[in-house]
Amino acid sequence: MQTLLALNWKMNKTPTEARSWAEELTTKYAPAEGVDLAVLAPALDLSALAANLPAGIAFGGQDVSAHESGAYTGEISAAMLKDAGASCVVVGHSERREYHDESDADVAAKARQAQANGLLPIVCVGENLDVRERGEHVPQTLAQLRGSLEGVGADVVVAYEPVWAIGTGKTATADDAEELAAAIRGALREQYGARAEGIRVLYGGSVKPENIAEICGKPNVNGALVGGASLKVPDVLGMLDALR
Known part of the structure; x- marks a missing residue:
């Protein structure tokens, strides 16, 4: 199975900055055998990535509407992402769940829309610190996973992201990651x-x-969903070198 290095820029980089990032990567990038690379960018950056990324690198969105089309001002449909050249999209990131009150049912609806339009959904699940401290991180994460995959086909990626380790500098140990990845696999x-x-x-x-x-x-860990370290090309190259 190919390892997937998925770079989540979050709300960073203007289209001009995205083009510069892609151009810099192009001058230094050498594919790593066994590793797929995907850039998950703000929707306004997708055209710059389509025009400037090295061949073989995928790109996609950070969210998608649960609706096919219609009167949903400000939302972006899966068909729009696909037409822009995207091949994948993140759904259910902890920041969407927390700041936009997205439920597991919302996440599943978005994943189904992605699949219906030929996009690979990257479905995010993970626990808060208080849940881990109570020792409930495995059942809580698996319950979230089942709800988020309701009616979703097997053409999917799952990203386990313990919320307490996102952007905090705290990292789950490799054994912590494997514990949840193995439970998710089950x-x-x-x-x-x-x-x-x-x-x-x-x-x-x-x-x-x-x-x-x-x-x-x-x-049971087949790659990484990377936030802060995705923003600088040298960090991305360093991760690719580490995975060679």
Whole structure:
């Protein structure tokens, strides 16, 4: 299975900055065998990425509407992302769940829309610090996963992101990541049977060049969803080198 390095820019980079980033990457990028690279960018940046990313690097959105089209001012449909050249989209990121009150049902609806329009949904799940401290992180995360995959096909990526480790500098240990990734794999087998073996499970939360190899070296961790370290090309190249 190919490792997936998914770069989540969050609300960073203007289209001009996105073009400069892609141009810099183009001058220095060498594919890493066994590693897929995808850039998850603000919708306004997608045209700049389409025109300037090196061949073979995918890009996608950070959110998508649960609706096909219609009177939903400000939302972006899966068909729009697909037409812009996107191949994937993040749904259910913890920031969307917290700041926009997205439920598991909302996330599942968005994932279904993505799949219906030929996009690969990257479905995010993970626990808050208080849940982990109570020792309830596994059942809570699996319940969130099941709700977020209701009616969703097996053509999906799951990203485990402990909320307490996102942008805080705190990182779950590689063993912590494997514990949840293995539990997620088990839940995927229950839902999808043998097809679960082909579903990539990512870890997200303060991933950087110094720790990515250890985390992704675990048997059930098939890549990383990277935030802050995705913004600078040298950091991205460092992560790719660590995964070679």
